Amino acid sequence: MIRLLDVAKEFGGPLARLRGERVRALNGISLEVPPGTAVGLVGPNGAGKSTLIRLLLGYIGPTRGGVQVGGMLPRDYAERHGIAYVPDRVSLPPSWTVRGALDAFAALGEVDQPKERVERWMRRLGLAEIARRRVAALSKGNLQRLALAQALLADRTVMIMDEGTDGLDPEWVARVRDILAEWRRADPQRVLVYASHDLEEVERVAERAIVLSEGRVREVIDLRGGGGPVPAYRLEVEGTDAGRRVEAAFPGALPVPGEAHAFRVEAGSPRDLTHRLQALLERGVVVRAIVPEAGTLRQRYRHGISSKASPAAKAEASTAGEKGGTA
CATH class of the missing domain: 3.30.70 (Alpha-Beta Plaits)
Structure with missing residues (x-):
């Protein structure tokens, strides 16, 4: 479903290249995510997670290498089939209401039975009672649930979540976990890409974790057994x-x-x-x-980053392991 072959991404123009100021966000990424898989993206700040997500959404193209989603260029796939996306920062017109925002997203996404779908996800995500509240008045948790609702309105095969549960209390994190499991069961071909600070939550949601550091894949960890340390x-x-x-x-x-x-x-x-x-x-x-004890992902994340990355990344990996998450 998702394939990257020797992908590199640099930022900066020709003058920046001459001055040695170009930033290489990704450096030789090769990955394959088959249909029916949930993968977690983890890594320190600046590891390349956000750049990788933008490539998968088709917002930017690679400097080198190839990116495909469903056998197509990401932008072409998104335009034809759509990709459900929960961003790390939710930005909506402050004057919109909760219901108005979902109605607008349903129209833009050409959602079948839009009224029924909007009502369903407002109920599921606890938004029905604040349907008329304006975006400017929403708490961080309510705004995050609104972002989740818009991503679930249409029946998509690919979903990308970038810190998708940030700002939610533990009860709602557990509810969202159940909703994601239900979403995947509804279509065995569905693919979830889940980037999160919370390593333990990644273990609960994903079957595989991709550890990124300094623009490279340091390790791909099987979270469902086979190759990891014995719990x-x-x-x-x-x-x-x-x-x-x-x-x-x-x-x-x-x-x-x-x-x-x-x-x-x-x-x-x-x-x-x-x-x-x-x-x-x-x-x-x-x-x-x-x-x-500390989860398999946390143990192997710290080991993978500390053994192969720069001193700055090693220090951040140590902090992430102590806190149970990563940036």
Whole structure:
């Protein structure tokens, strides 16, 4: 569905080139996103995520290499089929109302049954009660939900979200996650490109994560198993002789230093974890708590950036890992 071959993008004219002032935002990007895939875009500030998104939307063209969406140039694909897009910054005429904005987007997008679709997404995204409110009076969260509603009005095969849940509270982030899963189930060919600060949310939404740094792809991470580190957990238990029983259910379990009934354990998958916990319970051990360690994406993101990028990118990767996200 999406294909990039040796794509480079530079900004600046001929004089900037002579002066050595041209900025290379992307440098030799080659990617393929097949139909039915959700991919996350992660990376430090200046990694090239926004430039890549603009290329996919057809807003700009590459300096070198080829970009295709659905076998077509991105601009041609967007004009013929449309691309659902949630930008990182929502900018709308302040005098528009919520309903007026959605009516306008439905008309511009030639949406079938526009009134029904507008009503549906206003209800789903909690906008019906503020339908007559002007854009200038919207909170950041309401404005973000309006942007999500406009992206969902038409039946598109490709959706691109650039910090699409920024400004939403945890409840609405979870609701949007469910809506995206429903959107994908409605058509198995649909492709979601999801750029986010929140690495843990990327893990929940996407099957693959593309780690960008300094205009290059540093790593493509499979988030659904196969190639990543085995998930690790902190297990707290009660019961006599608990250590021996934990080790029987979780071979290789390591005691947490200074804590008599806490262990670091590993499980290859959620199903494997369930079976091992069941075996532990059958041995008479009371499980007090089990908490996952830092997610696979966060671990590999920090390792990939720190091992291959410049000192500035390494420092930002370390900060992102500590905060659980990235710019």
